Amino acid sequence: MSEIFELISRNGKARYGILKTPHGNVETPVFMPVATKGTIKTVPKRDFDDLGIKMIISNSLHLFLRPGLEIIKKHGDIHGFIGFNGPIFTDSGGFQVTNEDFLHSIKEDGIVFKAPNDGKKILLTPKMSAQIQNSLGTDIAMALDYCIPYGRSKRKVEKAVDLTFKWSKEFFSERNGIGFGIVQGGVFKDLREKSASQITSLDFPGFAVGGLSIGEPKETMFDVLDFTLDLLPDNKPRYFMGLGSPLDVLKGVMMGIDIFDSVFPTRNARHGLAFTSEGPLDLRKSAFSDDLKPIDKKCDCYTCKNYSRSYVHHLLREKEILGLYLLSIHNIRFMIKFMEDIRSAIKNNNIENFYHDVEEKYGKGNS
Ligand SMILES: [Zn+2]
Structure with a gap:
């Protein structure tokens, strides 16, 4: 048993457990609604109890850019700012920066991007990402990683793996509080092995599988995901970012994922699609x-x-x-x-x- 995760029972590779955070315990497998900018789109906090929402994920970089740490600190921390006293994950924002319009370049030291509000160039380093998430008072912070887009050469993916390891070490030494390391490696199993052995050599309390569900065929995604999960320590929680349809989440659970997040329920709602017990x-x-x-x-x-x-x-x-x-x-x-x-x-x-x-x-x- 790790200090933040108690594995209680299994069925095949699926796990039932308890995730322990500074703002409370959560049963797993768990699904976190996404509150990128500090709100689950259209849903006020007074609904959280009725809906059974125990934990959410926000984006530290978005909040750092706007409204900024100073405003948030006036409320105490992220919990005070958004009015939710339960567990909050934050993402580093690296994924969004490398996959959206504002990427400028990838350096050895971090990610250079143009701030969407004023176009200023900003270098996001692993140390800075840890500091931002420390200041926010996040329960569980995600390490800054380099999620290289799908379809790049193996040589480039390997560079991203090595850079992710370098950044993870820097992040790890700066983070005070719980942090999760992220395994990269694209669709190349030997690189997944390399990344998993690098990242798990750091004593992160939990791990995430990154760099999947970004455009590769679904069959490949599940094959690589299953392979990668078997490389992670059994006694620590595993998080997979960005899987949201009910059947996909269930498949992930059966491969041994404990924590999920996705905008899928709210994005689909905006397109008129309802999930029901009949499909x-x-x-x-x-x-x-x-x-x-x-x-x-x-x-x-x-x-x-x-x-x-x-x-x-x-x-x-x-x-x-x-x-x-x-x-x-x-x-x-x-x-x-x-x-x-x-x-x-x-x-x-x-x-x-x-x-x-x-x-x-x-x-x-x-x-
Ligand atoms: Zn309903």
Whole structure:
């Protein structure tokens, strides 16, 4: 047992455990809604308890750029600023910088990017990323890594692996509090082995698998993910960044992932897609215009208790903000409840049957 993770039971490779953070304990496998800029889009904190949200992830670089650490420190820390006293993960922001428009260049020392607000060039170093996350009062900080885009040559991916190791060491020595190291290596298994042995040589309390779910075929992603997870220490929590569809999350759980995050529930809500216990529904379709049933009769969320599919369909068509809110809270509740069901299935040694049931509803290109 590590100091922050208690592994309680297993079913195959799936694990049920407890993650311990300065702001409370969380049962795993767990799904964290994404609050990049300090808010889960459209969802106020008063809904967190009803939805069962125990932990969220925010982006330290976004908050560093705006509103800035000074403003946040006036509120105490990130918990005071966003009004949530539960566990908060923060990402380094390295992934966003290297994958969005503002990347300038990658240096030995860190990532140079143009600040989106004023175009100023900023060098984000591993030490600075640790300091930002220290100042925010983050419960679990993610190391600065170099996630090289999919499709680059093996030589370039290996350079990214070595740079990630260098940065991880610098990050590790600067971070006070819990930090997770990130394994890179693209789709090359020997590089995954190299990166895993480098990163796990540092005594991080937990590890993440990075550099997947960035454009490679899904089959490759799961193959490399499964391979990489087996290289990580069994007694520490494992986090996979950016897997969000119910069936994919379940597959990840069955390979041994403990922590997930994704914008999938809220982004899909903005596109009118609802997750339900019977599979996904596109509520923009005219078939729902006079459908008086709730989105999901098995769901206990505010939306399903109070409104019809017809009403939500109407709001979405009229682009009413309430429609986005109602569908966002439903999708988040679905994912949180889905994780509760996954944890029960692990505890009852029933994950295989559970998987077949979900595959029927969400498989066949339906996820
Ligand atoms: Zn609902």
